[in-house]
Amino acid sequence: MFATPFSSKKSLSQHSNRHTCKFKGGRNMQALDPSKLGPRQKLSNRHRRWRKLGTWSLVGVFLMIFAFFLVLDLGDMGVKSFPITYIVRSGSMAPAFNTGSLIVDTRFTSQMPLKPGEIVTFANPVVQQGVLLTHQIVGIVHKNHKVFIKTKGEANKYPDAFLTPESNIVGVYHFAIPLLGYVIVFIKTRWLWLAEMVAGFVAIYVVLTKVIRPARKEIKS
Template identity: 25%
Template sequence: MQSLGNRKRMRDEMQLMKYIKITKNVVYGLLIAALIVIVGGVVLSRFDTPFSYRLFSVESGSMEPDIHVGSVVAVIARSDYTVGDVITFRPSGSKSTVTHRIAEAQTDSNTEQIHYTTKGDANSANDVSTISKSQIIGAVVFSIPLLGYPVMFAQTQMGFVMLIIIPSTIIVYHEVLEIKKEMTKIIKKKVKENEKSKPEEL
């Protein structure tokens, strides 16, 4: 009876260890996935890609309900833009970006340059200043809700440490432990093989 109880306890312990290992692997996988998404979001919001896609975080509700606050918009440059397009642009004299819809497009008869009037869907009036094509970064292709919050936070000093440095350190530490564990197994295996291959002393 005691041996049956011991075997049952061992099975329960093995099952528990299995669940713990699965949970650890799932958490580790989610951590890696989250890190890739956040780092990718930060990189794509700062640099052009080979496919001309850029990501930008939406910090206001001027495009509600189509684009929510805290969303990330994927933007691609086009050769031309028309009324109704949702675009991301830089207002004159500003380093920040705005994502609004083109409400009007007028061509200057003297310069033949197109001037665009923009408007947020949730705003009651058009934007005060018009913009030129050179100020437009691109047209919005799609948006991802909520992703903008971690991407914006990761671009601050505290956010960079909490969302990128610390998770990266955890991942590197975990990989070092796994490599050490595998190396230990290999060394032990070779030691056993060497001991077996030694001739027995008479």
């Protein structure tokens, strides 16, 4: 069956509308075919993609730094679900970990079993100034219905000259990151709050400009 002239015009207009896009001025313009883009247009699109990738990578780095210091702060403030971190200031436990390392401890509770060979962080029972030591347990002593530990630095020739009560134990050694303690000391003494504030503001700015604002534009259009 042959189509009438009216129906052919209608089908032709529908077919042409599929390949045109309408702008605010009411004019129709033929849609761009990606395969027909020139070298400059392809290069600009590539630059945009790389710029977006670089922006989000920078945001990711700032968020990781912010989260890292947040975990350190929460652990130092005594939040039980977060680990405790300490900076090694002497070489008494070398080669297990050296001066300047950042050690990560699990918070100690009385329900945790103690055994020789385990490394623990404890308050020095001799010095009354809150000095913490991280040494290895070499013996467990039961005295007057209390538990004491005998400790020794791995690099030291002799054990410590005192017994430490179980109540003085703060944490159980988990792992150490070499040299990171030096970085933490530098940042905490000089740039900690500034670094955290900058990281937070940069993350908020990027989320507002790269996520929320484009989403609003798409909704309005």
